[in-house]
Amino acid sequence: RQEFREISPSEFFYRHREIVGFTNPARAVYTSIREFVENSLDAAESIGVPPDIHVSLIRDEGFEFEVYRLRVEDNGSGIPGEYIPYAFGKILYGSKHTLKQMRGIFGLGGKMAILYGQITTNRPVHIISSIGDRYIYEYRLLIDIEKNNPIIVERNVHRNGSPRWRGTIIEIFLEGDYQRSSIKIIEYFKETAMANPYAELTFIDPYGILYTFMRSTRRLPASSREVKPHPHGVDVETLRKMINSTNCKTLREFLIENFHRVGEATTDKFLKKYSLDPARDPASLTPSEIVDLAYALKNFDEFLPPDPSCLSPLGEELLVEGVKKELNPEFVTAIQRKPSTYSGYPFIVEVALAYGGGIPQTGRITLYRFANKIPLLYDESSDVSWKVVNQIIDWKHYKIDPAKDPIAVIVHICSTRIPYRTLGKEFIADRPEIEAEITRAIRIAARRLSEYLSHKRRVEKAREY
Amino acid sequence: RQEFREISPSEFFYRHREIVGFTNPARAVYTSIREFVENSLDAAESIGVPPDIHVSLIRDEGFEFEVYRLRVEDNGSGIPGEYIPYAFGKILYGSKHTLKQMRGIFGLGGKMAILYGQITTNRPVHIISSIGDRYIYEYRLLIDIEKNNPIIVERNVHRNGSPRWRGTIIEIFLEGDYQRSSIKIIEYFKETAMANPYAELTFIDPYGILYTFMRSTRRLPASSREVKPHPHGVDVETLRKMINSTNCKTLREFLIENFHRVGEATTDKFLKKYSLDPARDPASLTPSEIVDLAYALKNFDEFLPPDPSCLSPLGEELLVEGVKKELNPEFVTAIQRKPSTYSGYPFIVEVALAYGGGIPQTGRITLYRFANKIPLLYDESSDVSWKVVNQIIDWKHYKIDPAKDPIAVIVHICSTRIPYRTLGKEFIADRPEIEAEITRAIRIAARRLSEYLSHKRRVEKAREY
Numbered sequence: 005r006q007e008f009r010e011i012s013p014s015e016f017f018y019r020h021r022e023i024v025g026f027t028n029p030a031r032a033v034y035t036s037i038r039e040f041v042e043n044s045l046d047a048a049e050s051i052g053v054p055p056d057i058h059v060s061l062i063r064d065e066g067f068e069f070e071v072y073r074l075r076v077e078d079n080g081s082g083i084p085g086e087y088i089p090y091a092f093g094k095i096l097y098g099s100k101h102t103l104k105q106m107r108g109i110f111g112l113g114g115k116m117a118i119l120y121g122q123i124t125t126n127r128p129v130h131i132i133s134s135i136g137d138r139y140i141y142e143y144r145l146l147i148d149i150e151k152n153n154p155i156i157v158e159r160n161v162h163r164n165g166s167p168r169w170r171g172t173i174i175e176i177f178l179e180g181d182y183q184r185s186s187i188k189i190i191e192y193f194k195e196t197a198m199a200n201p202y203a204e205l206t207f208i209d210p211y212g213i214l215y216t217f218m219r220s221t222r223r224l225p226a227s228s229r230e231v232k233p234h235p236h237g238v239d240v241e242t243l244r245k246m247i248n249s250t251n252c253k254t255l256r257e258f259l260i261e262n263f264h265r266v267g268e269a270t271t272d273k274f275l276k277k278y279s280l281d282p283a284r285d286p287a288s289l290t291p292s293e294i295v296d297l298a299y300a301l302k303n304f305d306e307f308l309p310p311d312p313s314c315l316s317p318l319g320e321e322l323l324v325e326g327v328k329k330e331l332n333p334e335f336v337t338a339i340q341r342k343p344s345t346y347s348g349y350p351f352i353v354e355v356a357l358a359y360g361g362g363i364p365q366t367g368r369i370t371l372y373r374f375a376n377k378i379p380l381l382y383d384e385s386s387d388v389s390w391k392v393v394n395q396i397i398d399w400k401h402y403k404i405d406p407a408k409d410p411i412a413v414i415v416h417i418c419s420t421r422i423p424y425r426t427l428g429k430e431f432i433a434d435r436p437e438i439e440a441e442i443t444r445a446i447r448i449a450a451r452r453l454s455e456y457l458s459h460k461r462r463v464e465k466a467r468e469y
Numbered sequence: 470r471q472e473f474r475e476i477s478p479s480e481f482f483y484r485h486r487e488i489v490g491f492t493n494p495a496r497a498v499y500t501s502i503r504e505f506v507e508n509s510l511d512a513a514e515s516i517g518v519p520p521d522i523h524v525s526l527i528r529d530e531g532f533e534f535e536v537y538r539l540r541v542e543d544n545g546s547g548i549p550g551e552y553i554p555y556a557f558g559k560i561l562y563g564s565k566h567t568l569k570q571m572r573g574i575f576g577l578g579g580k581m582a583i584l585y586g587q588i589t590t591n592r593p594v595h596i597i598s599s600i601g602d603r604y605i606y607e608y609r610l611l612i613d614i615e616k617n618n619p620i621i622v623e624r625n626v627h628r629n630g631s632p633r634w635r636g637t638i639i640e641i642f643l644e645g646d647y648q649r650s651s652i653k654i655i656e657y658f659k660e661t662a663m664a665n666p667y668a669e670l671t672f673i674d675p676y677g678i679l680y681t682f683m684r685s686t687r688r689l690p691a692s693s694r695e696v697k698p699h700p701h702g703v704d705v706e707t708l709r710k711m712i713n714s715t716n717c718k719t720l721r722e723f724l725i726e727n728f729h730r731v732g733e734a735t736t737d738k739f740l741k742k743y744s745l746d747p748a749r750d751p752a753s754l755t756p757s758e759i760v761d762l763a764y765a766l767k768n769f770d771e772f773l774p775p776d777p778s779c780l781s782p783l784g785e786e787l788l789v790e791g792v793k794k795e796l797n798p799e800f801v802t803a804i805q806r807k808p809s810t811y812s813g814y815p816f817i818v819e820v821a822l823a824y825g826g827g828i829p830q831t832g833r834i835t836l837y838r839f840a841n842k843i844p845l846l847y848d849e850s851s852d853v854s855w856k857v858v859n860q861i862i863d864w865k866h867y868k869i870d871p872a873k874d875p876i877a878v879i880v881h882i883c884s885t886r887i888p889y890r891t892l893g894k895e896f897i898a899d900r901p902e903i904e905a906e907i908t909r910a911i912r913i914a915a916r917r918l919s920e921y922l923s924h925k926r927r928v929e930k931a932r933e934y
């Protein structure tokens with residue numbers, strides 16, 4: 005009577021695609037563009053190259069309904085030939101299941117766009133990619149949604165020319181509604197340019213309009229690095245897996261080798277405090293001993309905090325530059341907070357506060373949100389930054405009136421793990437440590453704006469006499 | 470350099486468990502309780518039995534940190550012995566991947582609680598279940614998180630006594646924080662009782678307090694039924710799968726057999742309008758013909774709307790009764806809207822509006838939200854109901870002042886598919902059709918309250934003279 009069955013990850017996310025940003029044709033176009041652009045930005049930064057990304061969205065008249073050809077080309081790392089079918093045809097497959105600041109996390113985004121294109125138009129995705137070696141790989145793929153496997157419809161290998169090309173071109177056909185999403189799409193490009201001033205992006209829209217977002221610098225910020233887990237982020241399962249795969253023969257060596265910033269002195273202190281034998285073979289630990297060890301690691305507060313040099317923030321200078329370029333304010337100030345952590349993950353909050361000039365006066369503060377340099381354009385009122393700006397900060401205290409003053413707040417959070425609330429990366433959870441850092445940053449900025457405004461008002465008053 | 474790999478669904482949801490409601494120990498206790506209780510309610514209703522559910526949360530002193538034993542017992546359908554390991558040990562496995570109004574949808578909830586318990590305490594889940602036949606099955610399971618498979622630690626088969634027992638007992642150990650979650654947990658039980666007055670629930674909390682939520686009726690509402698997909702909800706992938714598995718030899722027969730409420734006359738009209746050959750073998754359709762057929766099905770507006778008899782709403786009477794019992798208001802009115810649809814899925818909105826009496830005056834309207842009889846207690850301001858109540862309804866028009874009048878709004882949405890925004894079932898998307906129905910229902914209720922209040926004010930004024 006009851007039908008028990010398993011469904012594959014592709015079947016699951018196909019059924020629940022609205023939970024990952026594919027709610028309707030207008031939103032699907034936006035989400036597809038953002039997922040491909042974020043893949044391209046990650047790919048270029050991964051090899052230290054200033055990204056060149058070209059996007060085109062062209063109406064395809066061969067369908068009775070509104071169908072677009074979306075093409076995204078980048079000069080990034082490319083993908084090795086043998087991985088291309090899985091990278092674009094197997095949900096949960098990817099290269100970003102690591103502890104590193106990147107835009108990608110889930111192994112889902114690009115493939116959801118491909119899947120959506122396939123279920124609305126039945127057309128295979130077309131991929132051309134090279135890692136800059138002698139070959140260029142070309143594929144046309146479909147996703148076997150039931151089995152979560154790629155179906156290779158066509159595969160060609162071409163000789164790479166001279167000079168060698170390196171990068172990726174991806175093209176899908178999908179049902180869309182550009183009229184309803186164009187404003188958000190252009191805003192996405194603008195804000196991406198703001199947070200990634202070393203990237204150059206072009207966008208050709210269905211009306212034939214070419215948007216160009218020129219780079220203002222070729223200098224990339226220091227790239228992010230992968231790190232080992234921090235003891236404060238550990239749980240029994242992670243610990244068990246580490247023990248199963250370690251070659252370390254002593255507990256002391258195991259801790260030093262497997263954890264982030266755990267050195268000899270700290271390890272000895274830790275082992276002493278919890279009466280653990282440094283020479284114990286980790287493989288000999290019983291399940292309940294592993295539980296106790298996880299608890300001890302989580303609660304030992306003498307471990308050094310996570311090393312934030314693995315992170316890649318924007319920096320106050322670049323943040324001010326981006327705000328000036330896009331918003332043209334009368335006044336702008338930026339703060340980069342010292343690194344902090346939540347649940348063992350390092351993060352840095354950067355905030356800019358801008359006033360006047362080109363900032364619109366809308367009766368409320370205009371909020372720009374970024375996470376690992378990705379612009380977040382939806383669900384503003386569910387986001388931790390919105391909560392801080394509209395419910396925590398007492399603007400009156402700084403003689404600022406959000407209802408009358410033209411104010412913009414820009415918040416950027418970078419981390420080895422952004423606490424998104426949704427798989428569509430739409431808004432960020434109000435983790436107490438993150439909320440506190442955003443609050444402190446905005447208070448400092450508000451104080452500076454307050455000083456500017458009171459100085460400005462004194463000068464204006466003086467002029468009246 | 471880049472490490473390409475696939476991760477299993479269990480590995481994926483383990484890594485991203487905060488996205489499915491396992492954010493911290495306090496929230497994890499809440500989510501575990503709700504997922505098990507919702508499973509038990511589904512199980513009893515599936516066999517037409519008034520649910521008896523007994524929950525206990527007891528502190529386990531055998532750990533250095535805050536660990537609880539959570540036990541949930543029900544008189545529901547039970548699970549056949551051979552399916553138990555997969556139902557509780559394989560993520561995305563379940564019996565609810567169907568088009569039917571149920572609380573469960575994803576094949577994820579119960580197992581996430583089990584997984585969380587395992588990674589915080591390393592203890593296996595203990596399950597005892599019988600479908601009411603000669604045997605009672607007992608298992609202790611762990612989840613192999615890497616492979617997404619159950620690990621059977623222990624298995625026993627017992628003779629079922631006389632009279633035969635039927636139901637399920639599930640017990641996990643998990644790290645928790647009851648002090649921070651007790652208020653929400655008790656509220657969850659209260660609101661579950663409100664929306665499920667035929668269910669009897671007991672809860673023993675860590676302080677030894679017994680909470681009993683007695684049933685007010687044994688009469689179950691008509692149970693929900695599984696339906697075939699409606700043509701308006703179809704896409705190329707669904708259509709392709711239907712064609713691959715059908716035995717129908719003609720297109721005409723295929724449409725009538727596979728779709729919800731598609732009869733002979735409507736099918737003939739449809740085939741004629743789109744110049745399709747009724748005798749065509751569906752297996753012979755080319756991919757582009759399937760795309761055209763999907764488009765035609767979505768856009769043919771002469772199909773009958775989905776049959777709402779598959780749904781199981783509360784009903785105005787039961788809704789008023791539940792509100793009176795829990796909130797003790799001075800005035801309450803309820804409206805059940807006619808069935809409607811979004812994207813081919815039928816839904817019914819039911820609203821109650823209560824005033825005065827036991828309703829607290831908090832300066833804003835108190836909102837109670839239910840989806841398929843599940844109370845939603847988080848992320849209120851992101852929910853479509855909150856948007857309607859606080860941003861769409863013009864309360865002044867009804868001479869109601871939300872800031873001064875003690876008002877409660879209760880919204881219940883039932884559907885074969887609730888458009889949750891998150892996999893943690895926290896809040897509902899503002900689909901235009903759903904937003905419109907909630908708005909209309911509240912306006913009708915507001916008009917009735919307005920009449921009551923103006924009558925009341927006239928009477929009071931008359932008394933002053």
Ligand SMILES: Nc1ncnc2c1ncn2[C@@H]1O[C@H](COP(=O)(O)OP(=O)(O)OP(=O)(O)O)[C@@H](O)[C@H]1O
Binds near residue numbers: 044081100116
């Ligand atoms: N333009 C590209 N250049 C190089 N590699 C790419 C590109 N696009 C995708 N990839 C590779 O394909 C993988 C899968 O991409 P996909 O977008 O599906 O998931 P993801 O980026 O890993 O995670 P997320 O779901 O968070 O986007 C990536 O991890 C990356 O290795």
Ligand SMILES: Nc1ncnc2c1ncn2[C@@H]1O[C@H](COP(=O)(O)OP(=O)(O)OP(=O)(O)O)[C@@H](O)[C@H]1O
Binds near residue numbers: 556580
């Ligand atoms: N108490 C119970 N009685 C009978 N069957 C149950 C019970 N609990 C779970 N099951 C079975 O186990 C399956 C898996 O439950 P699980 O909670 O993991 O997913 P689900 O309920 O199908 O979906 P969701 O993730 O939305 O809760 C269910 O589909 C149901 O068949």
Ligand SMILES: [Mg+2]
Binds near residue numbers: 114
């Ligand atoms: Mg991606």
Ligand SMILES: [Mg+2]
Binds near residue numbers: 508574579
């Ligand atoms: Mg469930």
